[in-house]
Amino acid sequence: MADLPTPGAPISAPTPPRSHWFRPRIVAALQGYNRQLFAQDVGAGITVGVVALPLAMAFAIASGLKPEAGLFTAIIAGLLIAVLGGSRVQIGGPAGAFIVIVYGIVERYGLANLIIATAMSGVMQFAMGFFKAGTLIRFIPISVVIGFTNGIAVLIAVSQIKEFLGLQVQNMPADFFGILSTLHHALPSLNLNAAALALACLLLIVVWQLAIPRLERRYHWAKHLLLVPGSVVALVLATLCVALLQLPVETIGSRFGGIPSALPALQWPEFSWSTARFLFIPATTLALLGSIESLLCARVADGMIGERHDPNQELMAQGIANFVTPFFGGMPATGTIARTVTNIKSGANSPIAGVVHAMTLLLVVLLAAPLARNIPLAAMAAILMFVAWNMGEWREFVHLRxxxxxxxxxxxxxxxxxxxxxxxxxxxxxxxxxxxxxxxxxxSLTRSEPVTLADPGVQAHRLYGALFFGAVKLIEELQDHLPQRALVLDLKNLIYIDSSGADTLLDLAHACAKAHVRLIVCGLAHQPMDIARRCGLVHLVGESQLFPDLASGLNAAAPEPGGDTSPAS
CATH class of the missing domain: 1.10.287 (Helix Hairpins)
Incomplete structure (x- = not known):
């Protein structure tokens, strides 16, 4: 049965046919598009743009880049992912999952090589989507995803202690123990103003997150406050405090000189194959992590809107975005869960909301860039601390038992x-x-059950499960203990045989022939029958020794009345 849309959600166009190897979801979403849907998309896009503003800058700063790198990524990659993607509501941009990897690449290889690594990851993502590998990402176990998601959350939180406490550190190492050692030695440089400001921002964000939903249940007007995230409120108030009170804390202006009020020009780094060779592993990590993050986000969105995304189209869009964005001053991008959920809850209907989100950020850069000079880095650290906490699946540790x-x-x-x-x-x-x-x-699910027989010269076994390289020991044990006259194998409940299993069955057939033991095979069908014919097992055993069920196989193995019961000659 096809997925049904949730009550109140607009009826979306069906998933495009497979004949279209490249078909962005926006093509189908704009069919039947009207002014009312456009108005809802504009409202949702502006809301998501406001939410993305502090996060984009915070992710860039935590990655060792300038704040505008995050904004440029949210604008360019966000636009490309919305227009070319396979989901009608997903919002693309910089994500916290990339912080640790990007910081490590910048520290080891430099900013120019980050551009190359990001572009390489984009090519890999496009190739994965082009060759229909989008569904394979889902085979990564949830234990692996939760493990590295929680690990990244811890590293993000640890990396923000420096800004949270206002510590004076020249060069922060990329490894965990190096970070802890550097923070320990820098504790005497604690800035109480920065620490107090960061703590106040973190408390405000937490209280806003917890209190507003409760107010909404009691007061109808409180629902409008949900459109403004606590991170934006904390950032605005912290910036006003720094500007009006002249607090001695580090700001975007004091460290980076502010944010340029224009988009960057195309920059082409020096490229060599020797450099690309060293960047292959980091680029592969960026590609896999971005693909996992994006498709997980799209699956969350599917559950909220009642529509199935196209994973291969989404990967191709992510690949194009990650190939283009770094040459314009950006960083790696992917689908972002928090912004996508905000987009859906704000009433988004189509990728137009993602386009409006990018245009909103572009207007902020063009018109309000000078106002960002007074944004305190301590407030950005508080936002990232909250992001790290929400990012982790901490309950999994409690429920491990x-x-x-x-x-x-x-x-x-x-x-x-x-x-x-x-x-x-x-x-x-x-x-x-x-x-x-x-x-x-x-x-362990593959097993062999012996069948009790009165004739000691005949053995019969039922095999269950899949006969693959991890379960061939069952056949090897039968080969080591052959009966005197006949061996009957019931393979009716065997659902799969791989090449290793087929080779082991061939070895068993050869061993039976050498020992003059009759091998009878029962119940071969479907894939096991196909592999048995292709590997030569049927020819070796003989069509006359194949039977449809165990009963007929046992009847064939029984000696004729008064016949010879000694081993076959």
Missing amino acids: QYRVPYRITLLSVFFLTVVFDLTVAVEVGLVAACLTFIYRIS
């Missing part, structure tokens, strides 16, 4: 490796651990 040991080991190992070592290493180890766990689980 409810899950199996392999799930716990995978989640915790990915989490600790993300925090202590590197996100790339964590994801690689997590995927390997998840694969090994999956192989073990599937192999």
Whole structure:
């Protein structure tokens, strides 16, 4: 049954046919578009633009870049993802998940190589979408996703302690223990004004988040306050305090000299294949993490609007955005859950809302850039602290006892490796651990049950599950204990055989022939029958030794009355 839209949601166009290899969702969304839907999209887009303003700058600063890098990314990538994407409500832009990776790339390879790595990740994402690999991202286990998401949240929070406390640090290292050591040595430079301002902003954001929904249930007018996020309120009030009270805290103006009131020109970094070789792993990490983040966000949006997105089209749009944006001063971009949810709750109906969100940020850059000089970095740190807290799935740690040991080991190992070592290493180890766990689980579901027979010269076994490389030991055990006269295998409940399983069955057939034991195979059908014919098992055993069920196979294995019961000659 097709997904039905939620009550009150507009009826959307069906998913485009597969014949269109590149068909942005905006094409279908604009069919039947009218003035009322446009008005709702404009309101939603402006609201999301206001929400994205502080987050875009905060993510850029935390990544070791200038604040305008986040704004340019939200404008350019946000526009491209909205126009070319496979979801009608997803909002693209810089995300907190990229902070640790981008900061590490800038520290190790420099800003020019970040441009190259981001563009390389865009090419990889476009290729994944072009070759229909969008659905494969969903096969990454949830334990791996939660592990590195929580790890990234911890690293974001730790990286913001410097700005939160106003510490004087010249160069902040990228590794976890290096950050802790540097913060420890910088504690004497604590700025009480910055710490008090950051704490006040964090408390205001938390109170705003908790109090406004309760006020809405009691007072009808309070619902309008939900359109203004607590991060924007905290940022405006903190900026006014710094400007009016002349607080001695570091601001965007004092560190970066402000934000330019124009979009940047095209910049082309020096490129060499030797450099690209070293950037392949960071670029792959950016591509995979961006793809996972974007498609998870799109799935959340699907559940809210009752429509299924096109994952391959979304990946191609993300790839184009990440290829274009870095050459105009941007950073890696992906789908963002918080801004997408805000977009939906604000009444968005089509990608036009994402376009309006980008245009809103563009107007802010063109008209209000000088006002950003007084934004305190302590307030930005408080916003990111709150983002890190909301980003993590902390309840999973509390409920770990409810899950199996392999799930716990995978989640915790990915989490600790993300925090202590590197996100790339964590994801690689997590995927390997998840694969090994999956192989073990599937192999444990494959079993062989002996059938009790009165004739000691005949053995019969029923096989269940999948006969793959992790379960071939079952056949090897049968080969080691062959009967005197006949071996009957019931494969009716065997749903899959891989090449390793087929080779093991061939070895068993050869062993039976060498030992003069008759091999009878029952119940072969579908994929097991197909692989048995292609690998030569049917030819080796003989069509006459194949039977539709176990009963007929056992009848064929029974000796004739008065016949010879000795092994076949």
